[in-house]
Amino acid sequence: MGSYRLLHDGWTVASADSSVGPVPAAVPGCVHTDLLAAGRITDPHLDDNETALRWIGHTDWVYEAVFHWDGPSDPRVDLACAGLDTVATVSLNGVELGSTANMHRSYRFDVRPHLRPGDNRLRVHFGSAYRYAEEMRERLGARPNAYPEPFNFVRKMACNFGWDWGPTVVTAGIWQEIGLHSWGTARLATVRPLTTVEGGVGRVEVHVEVERASDGPLAVSAAVAGVRAETTIGPGERTAVVTLEVRDPELWWPRGYGEQARHLLDVALRAADGEVVDTWQRRIGFRSVRLDTTPDAHGTPFTLVVNGVPVFAKGVNWIPDDTFVTRMTRERYAERLAQACDANVNLLRVWGGGRYESEEFYDLADELGFLVVQDFLFACAAYPEEEPIASEVVAEAREQVTRLASHPSLVAWFGNNENIWGFHDWGWPERLDGRSWGEGYYLQVLPAIVAELDPTRPYWPSSPYSGPSRHPNEPAHGSMHIWDVWNQKDYTHYRDYRPRFVAEFGYQGPPAYATLRRSIVDEPLAHDSPGMLHHQKATDGDAKLQRGLDAHLPAPRDFDDWHYLTQVNQARAVALGIEHFRSLRPLCMGTVMWQLNDCWPVTSWAAVDGDGRRKPLWYALRRAYADRLLTLQPRDGDLVLVAVNDGAEPWQAPASLTRLAISGEPRAKTAVELNVPPRSAVTLPLPGDLTGSEDPRRELLLAESDGQRAWWFFAEDKDIAYPAPEYEATAEPVPDGWRVTVHAGTILRDLALFPDRLDPSASVDELLVTLLPGSPPRSPSPERPLWTGRPSRAAPSSAASTT
Structure with missing residues (x-):
């Protein structure tokens, strides 16, 4: 069998004109992180350093390494490059092997004729991605995009060129594994398992493509779950299909719907004499998935159906978690996806301006039971359909659809992010x-590739998209994005929409205080101090934050107030949207909040900031995405109680509703019985003495059941006659930190502790807790702590404690 040798050691990088370097280079890596490690540049993530470092993206760079080679004597030796970023010319011992212009593809070069015993010099010259893109723009004609950068003319991670949440750091480098693959006879070029389940039978069609060094007969076998099958590949043939059928397999389910059973699939390629010449192994999952878009009385639904069960998508959008994606490790992916789990998320959408996510990401998603929707990599721009870009698009799409076919978590492909919408609404035609602008990719090329290579998964032309002959962002049809709320309106206007599936919506807030202090040196910090403004990339972002504060909250007295209140407003805005959309179930069957994560320290829409700290929004997200949700919603000029049950068991419990004075005295009260079937929502009308208030500045409505709470304040915070706060707070050491207990003497709304202001490593398990006066404090317990250092969904009444 062949052998593989990594070539990750001994690299240097220097500018092609020798003005910078050489310095040691990490492979995989990129020039920015290499220069940073060598002390040649400042950290692009700090202050406004990014601006002074933009020259890096306009410079050509050369990576070089010397490696020793004395064999083996296999007839083929390939230089296997899993990822080159982006415009590269590869040479060995002075012989040019080939050139590349696509970050999203792998490449192989036959180097056997050029290897020599002893030392060999490998050189990769990276031309400026800017220069390449600008040359393509000049050649093919300008195309509109959302930013003044030419990212739509080069097949590279678009957000490297800057976004409304990310810095402009145009990278270059050997960004994925590189090595020598020695082999003879034949190798497995691609293995593409297509898995379906029907009538209790799991079926795996293992599509194999081989590359040959000889023309003899071959045999390919596959085994999974105790079932094995084999077929032959005749002389000169290059493809085969091995079909396996497993009776009553353990199924893979989304999180919250069942277990994530996975089965080891082994594939082996044998020569005519029976020798194993190559192997391939992955863990697959048996599950069926379809997208239900059957027209109904309300329009066109957009419902993911897994193993025959409609799934409400409690989703978040995923962007690259680091500007420099080569710094991502399995441990960091695991931390971020654990945060998604703990926030009750079940779907991740991998956004189209980043990357096709890594094997580590998808393996963890398989293990944890996430549903993943992967965009093809087109975002917020018109893309040329002419050569050489058209062939690159086809090649990358075929490779990535094949690469990801084994992962049960991947449940759909989207053709692009916002480009069909952009053509209709952003003045592109003129x-x-x-x-050309990409329409042929989204409506012809990409769906044909998915249909050919992976018909087991649905394809949707764009996010958003409402179907042919309709406006692409029509709420009643397909998927939609809601951005007029953040850009133009108050967040209460989320309730104006009755969507079938919301693939993007969100509201901004600043990162944690410790994250700001690590990344910005401003003294004093202010919302408009230089570093804060540089780390606010959204157009008129500060003005939009201020508009939200003016509508809802008292004027901040200082930066600390501004920081807290803008974070509160972000959490309330997103929670209001999610609760409204969930209350519409089954009309609406998915919300995908923009966004889970950040790639650097920045004021943004993220729930987890660029240093991995949970913002108050994360805690609100956890409550809004809980399986059982109580929410008070305005309907037809009145208020109703909606109980949402996303669990597998009926929710049967008494619920109490009380109209209260701000001081805590009840003014009116009623009791109702909840009887909510699994995976459904029930709407209950409320009596008028609860839903109306003659003194809205001094009253609120509270619904309670099974430890769940829903609040309705009849006035905005800025207008409410809050009493001067009274409370007692105590702290006591516990094994994993400190427990802080707060006893409320008056109402305390959205109470929060920010221990990262004292210790950047400190965090709490709960934030934005509303306490009422007048009832006895509950004692925390190990089983249901009020606030502890571990995640808890307990809702305090008149006391709270935290570690």
Whole structure:
């Protein structure tokens, strides 16, 4: 069998004109992180350093390494490059092997004729991605995009060129594994398992493509779950299909719907004499998935159906978790996906301006039971359909659909992010003047590739998309994005929408205080101090934050107030949207909040900031995505109680509703019985003496059941006649930190502790807790702590404690 040798050691990088370097280079890696490690540049994530470092993306860079080679004597030796970023020319011992122009593809070069015993010099010259893209733009004609950067003319991670949440750091480097693959006879070029389940039978069609060094007969076998099958590949043939059928297999289910059973699939390629010449192994999952878009009385639904069960998508959008994606480790992916789990998320959408996510990401998603929707990599721009870009698009799509086919978590492909919407609403036709813009990719090329290579998964042309002959962002049809709320309106306007599936919506807030202090040196910190403004990339972002504060909250007295109140407003805005959309179930069957994570320290829409700290939004997200949700919603000029049950068991419990004075005295009260079937929502009307208030500045409505709470304040915080706060707070050491207990003498709304202001490593398990006066404090317990250092969904009444 062949052998593989990594070539990750001994690299240097220097500018092609020798003005910088050489310095030691990490492979996989990129020039920015290499220069940073060598002390040649400042950290692009700090202050406004990014601006002074933009020259890096306009510079050519050369990576070089010397390696020793004395064999083996296999007839083929390939230089296997899993990822080159981006415009590269590869040479060995002075012989040019080939060139590349696509970050999202792998490459192989036959180097056997050029290897020599002893030392060999490998050189990768990276041309400026800017220069390449600008040359393509000049050649093919300008195309509109959302930012003044040419990212749509080069097949590279678009957000490297800056986004409304990310810095402009145009990278170059050997960004994925590189090595020598020695082999003879034949090798497995691709293995593409297509898994379906029907009538209790799991079926795996293992599609194999081989590359040959000889023309003899071959045999390929596959085994999974105790079932084995084999077929032959005749002389000169290059493809085969091995079909396996497993009776009553253990199924893979989304999180919250069942277990994530996975089965080891082994594939072996044998020569005519029976020798194993190559192997391939993955863990697969038996599950069926379809997208239900059957027209109904309300329009066109957009419902993911897994193993025959409709799934409400409690989703978040995922962007690259680091500007420099080569710094991502399995441990960091695991930390971030654990945060998604703990926030009750079940779906991740991998956004189209980043990357096709890694094997580590998808393996963890398989293990944890996430549903993953992967965008093809087109975002917020018109893309040329001419050569050489058209062939690159086809090659990358075929490779990535094949690469990800084994992962049960991947449940759908989206053709792009917002490009069909952009063509309709952003003035593109006039600027394009008849030039191509990507429509052929989204409606013809990509769906044909998915249909050919992976018909087991649905394809949707765009996010958003409402179907042919309709406006692409029509709420009643398909998927939609809601951005007029953040950009133009108050967040209460989320309730104006009755969507079938919301693939993007969100509201901004600043990162944690410790994250700001690590990344910005401003003294004093202010919302408009230089570093804060540089780390606010959204157009008029500060003005939009201020608009939200003016509508709801008292004017901040200082930066600390501003920081807290803008975080509160972010959490309330997103929670209001999610609760409204969930209350519409089954009309609406998915919300995908923008966004889970950040790639650097920045004011953004993220729930987890660029240093991995949970913002108050994360805690609100956890409550809003809980399996059982009580929410008070305005309907037809009145208020109703909606109980949402996303669990597998009926929710049967008494519920109490009380109209209260702000001081705590009850003014009116009623009791109702909840009887909510699994995976459904029930709406209950409420009596008028609860839903109306003659003194809205001094009253609120509270619903309670089974430890769940829903609040309705009849006035905005800025207008409520809150009493001067009274409380007692104590702290006591516990094995994993400190427990802080707060006894409320008056109402305390959205109470929060921010221990990262004292210790950047400190965090709490709960934030934004509303306490009422007047009832006895509950004692924390190990089983249901009020606040502890571990995640807890307990809802305090008049006391809270935290570690």
